[in-house]
Amino acid sequence: MKILECSGLVKMYGKVKAVDGLSFSVEKGELLGLLGPNGAGKTTTIKMILGLTSLSGGKVIIDRDIKIGYSPETPYFHLFLTGYEVMRFYSQLQKLDRRTADRQIGRLLELTGLSGAAGKKVKNYSKGMLQRLAFAQALLGEPELLILDEPTSGLDAVGRIEMLGLIERLKYEGKTIIINSHILSDIEKTADRTIIIANGRLAGMTGKNDLACNSLEELFVKAVGGVAHVGTDT
Amino acid sequence: MLALIHNTFRERIRGKTFYIVGFIGMVIMLFITTGDSNLTINGKKVTGFEQMVPVALSIAGFVSNLLAVMVSLRTIPDEFERKTTHLVLIRGIKPWQYMFSLTVGNILASLFCMFSLNASLAIFCIAYGRLGLIIPAFLSVAIMGINSMFLSAAVSVMSIKAPVYITGITGIFIYAAGILHGVLDTLANTAQGVGAVLARATLFLIPDFSAVQQQASNVLTGAPIDPEPILSSLILLYLAMSLTFVLFRKEV
Numbered sequence A: 001m002k003i004l005e006c007s008g009l010v011k012m013y014g015k016v017k018a019v020d021g022l023s024f025s026v027e028k029g030e031l032l033g034l035l036g037p038n039g040a041g042k043t044t045t046i047k048m049i050l051g052l053t054s055l056s057g058g059k060v061i062i063d064r065d066i067k068i069g070y071s072p073e074t075p076y077f078h079l080f081l082t083g084y085e086v087m088r089f090y091s092q093l094q095k096l097d098r099r100t101a102d103r104q105i106g107r108l109l110e111l112t113g114l115s116g117a118a119g120k121k122v123k124n125y126s127k128g129m130l131q132r133l134a135f136a137q138a139l140l141g142e143p144e145l146l147i148l149d150e151p152t153s154g155l156d157a158v159g160r161i162e163m164l165g166l167i168e169r170l171k172y173e174g175k176t177i178i179i180n181s182h183i184l185s186d187i188e189k190t191a192d193r194t195i196i197i198a199n200g201r202l203a204g205m206t207g208k209n210d211l212a213c214n215s216l217e218e219l220f221v222k223a224v225g226g227v228a229h230v231g232t233d234t
Numbered sequence B: 001m002l003a004l005i006h007n008t009f010r011e012r013i014r015g016k017t018f019y020i021v022g023f024i025g026m027v028i029m030l031f032i033t034t035g036d037s038n039l040t041i042n043g044k045k046v047t048g049f050e051q052m053v054p055v056a057l058s059i060a061g062f063v064s065n066l067l068a069v070m071v072s073l074r075t076i077p078d079e080f081e082r083k084t085t086h087l088v089l090i091r092g093i094k095p096w097q098y099m100f101s102l103t104v105g106n107i108l109a110s111l112f113c114m115f116s117l118n119a120s121l122a123i124f125c126i127a128y129g130r131l132g133l134i135i136p137a138f139l140s141v142a143i144m145g146i147n148s149m150f151l152s153a154a155v156s157v158m159s160i161k162a163p164v165y166i167t168g169i170t171g172i173f174i175y176a177a178g179i180l181h182g183v184l185d186t187l188a189n190t191a192q193g194v195g196a197v198l199a200r201a202t203l204f205l206i207p208d209f210s211a212v213q214q215q216a217s218n219v220l221t222g223a224p225i226d227p228e229p230i231l232s233s234l235i236l237l238y239l240a241m242s243l244t245f246v247l248f249r250k251e252v
Ligand SMILES: Nc1ncnc2c1ncn2[C@@H]1O[C@H](COP(=O)(O)OP(=O)(O)OP(=O)(O)O)[C@@H](O)[C@H]1O
Pocket: A013, A016, A017, A018, A036, A037, A038, A039, A040, A041, A042, A043, A044, A045, A073, A181, A182
């Protein structure tokens, strides 16, 4: 069952074509990786899906009732709040009742290793802690679809492994997940299927168990290299 | 929406703002309680309580209205710039709910500044031995608050679309025009041409701050109160607030 379908997405920033006719769909329960170099248009694509930026073309088909959790690329919070207060604030916006909220907040802070820092102002959080908090708030209200933009950025080696482990666990719990990354290994390990984006276009696609396919790395380098080559020619 | 309003209010009145308000409040207090020996209005020395009231209210009004502009100026642009908008909007908050809540938060923060500043007026009443005036003093401050509320709402609404410096300058301009409303009315009504028509239209949209302030002062001195400027200010406040339902940014 398709949970999300994007067809012919186009995004223009003035004259810059950030996304250029991108089409793909996401199946329920699937972990889809969006892989691409910096500036490929991954974040822009996600913003279009979330309705955070207007479409210059194409359409996004998604069930409006579906609950979506979003962890942004650069986590931005109200810095005067503590980690707990940030979670509380978002739980209120989602209209979670107090009991459910408190239970979930406690569990999510624990899960992301932030329990000890819950009372600390977000202003004093490290980059990795902000990333964890971004992840924790995305899980509030038990969303069916999780959209994670660079979920491992800012994390140290151990944090990275922990984060990927968490994501894997969520997948086994049946959540549909989209992960954005420019880091091949992050996606290679976790994704069921990977879409490679370069210059706003679909440059390749692969399934994890797709034996006929080249290794993801080969495909990635080929796809990106190929497109980059075209880019330098023009 | 309550969570958004509360959050905005908290962010506005935290730390720095609080100290600024406290400091200015003290300065006003000092001025009011010691200044009566050398202050003159129209060549007459101001000494009695009745004369001091409007003066004190004007000063408190001036400061708190500037604070209303300052406090409200950056809330909405900041929200867009640091992208805190994203994690709010994906939670199904509608643009109008968002802008309305931020504006209400700004208004509450402005009122808070106003009330804290005017606590000095209450002390002033006590200093003059007019304990019976404490309650009218509150009423008077509440009337003054209408000006702050309008300024805060107008500045908030402008800041949805306009750059901060333009909003700030326009906010100050609105305040000045509101205070000098009477004089400007006379000027605009005697002048002719397109400019005069424009001026009259602009003035129509700006409340008469000094008339409202006058009513606030009348409450304290026991003079009769004219509800007209108060009501028309409230209508303009309503109009300004209603713009939060239609204005939003294209890029969030
Ligand atoms: N708000 C904006 N205004 C103008 N151009 C933008 C804006 N946001 C993105 N772009 C441009 O759109 C293109 C795609 O950007 P996007 O952020 O989607 O890339 P990305 O794949 O997420 O990259 P990264 O891996 O660095 O996060 C880039 O060329 C970028 O400069």
